[in-house]
Amino acid sequence: MENEKKFYKKLESKGVSRRDFMKFCTVLTATMGFSSAYVSKIAEVFAAPKLRPPVIWLHFGECTGCSEGFLRSMYPFVDELVLEILSVEYHETIMAAAGVQAEEQLHDAVKKHKGKFICVVEGSIPTKFDGGYGKIAGRSFLEIAEKTIPKALATIGIGSCAAFGGLPAAKPNPGGYMGVGQALKLKNIVNIPGCPPNPINFVGTIVNFLLLGKLPTLDTQGRPLFAYDKTIHDQCPRRSHFENEEFVEVFGSEEAAQGYCLYKVGCRGPETYNNCPVAKFNDGTSWPVEAGHPCIGCSEPDFWDKMSPFYEEF
Ligand code: SF4
Ligand code: SF4
Known part of the structure; x- marks a missing residue:
């Protein structure tokens, strides 16, 4: 209760009324395909989060438009709200660390949160020439993905590049770029395609996880049915x-x-x-x-x- 009060006070201090916030929760509830009875429960996920799952957000072959789309064009301050209900341990676009320190942060986060973190992947993975078409700190995207994703609790491929290869995989595709699920032969990745994807479909996926303790039902391409049916x-x-x-x-x-x-x-x-x-x-x-x-x-x-x-x- 106390936390909820603080939450609404913080919203107000940013010029967002309780009414605006509830309007957003209503839109989100409808997007997720839930009945209006869930609006207050979804509001609670933001106002009084029971857990803040650690998130490791990897960037591979992409333009960062998915992160930009998510961070810049949501309902007022919802990007901030989502970043508060998640514990973002690594995200190259928004973290302060760079170079060696950033690499250490990634290694430490994977080690500390093994089996408990959500891995969000933005971008596709080059698979030819030992993954030589894309590297960070001397490691290929493929190697980073292989060392990180199997240790995650759940993996979300955000954007068409991560989901299906996207622009980097367009013909003639000399680097052998593929979507993350295909490159790593994953069966249970959640794909949120779009160029860029609608941020509300990402938020809906996360809120589904926090509210019900599971990821949403998917179609045969790994896309949440609530958005892509x-x-x-x-x-x-x-x-x-x-x-x-x-x-x-x-x-x-x-x-x-x-x-x-x-x-x-x-x-x-x-x-x-x-x-x-x-x-x-x-x-x-x-x-x-x-x-x-x-x-x-x-x-x-x-x-x-x-x-x-x-x-x-x-
Ligand atoms: S209207 Fe079509 S091309 Fe445009 S964002 Fe939606 S799916 Fe993509
Ligand atoms: S009706 Fe179909 S084909 Fe026509 S503009 Fe809409 S989506 Fe496109």
Whole structure:
């Protein structure tokens, strides 16, 4: 109770009202597919956390856009809230340590929290030439992953690179880049693809773990069903235009202004599983198709090769 009071006081000091926070918890509960009865329980996960699992966040072949997306575009201060319910032991983008000290921090964290930490992996892993296409402190990404991930309690691959290889794995892929699950032959990795993924799907996965003590149910690609069980097309507000064969054929046209379907300018919504139309981005402001841009299928395996050339009808 005391901790909860402190929590809400801290929120207020940052200009976030209890009402705003509950609104966020309501959105999160709905995204996770839970009934409204869970809203207060989910609020408690943040306000009075029972445990703060250690997290080791590894970066491999990627652009850090997933970390940036998570840290910069959430509902106000939710990035901070999540960092408070987790004990982030290692994260190259946000930690103060560098060089030798950073390496020591990684080794010490893996040793200290063996079997208890959540390993979040951002980026894909080069597998050819002994992993020679990517190294940190003289160790290949492959070696770092092999030495770290098997010691984790759970592994989350954040972003399409970690999940399926992403851009580094696009043809001709000389380094043999692969998604983390494929490179290490993992059966139980949670994949949260997207380029970048929606931060709310990552938060939902973590909150599911803290609330129920287990990771969410996954599809055959390792993606949480709560976020990836439907296609973009099946949730799209432009769907009636598709059914009526009302298509945008040229950007900037009258049809585009009318909000017609983007299929003929390359929308891959029918082939893409993700919750963008309901979760949206930037505090629920909008999402690509709402802004007039076709879905490019960023959360599907091999999307750079399979979904391109972009802007052309399949
Ligand atoms: S804009 Fe894309 S996702 Fe929406 S209805 Fe058209 S094809 Fe489907
Ligand atoms: S609309 Fe499509 S391309 Fe855009 S973020 Fe969602 S899944 Fe990725």
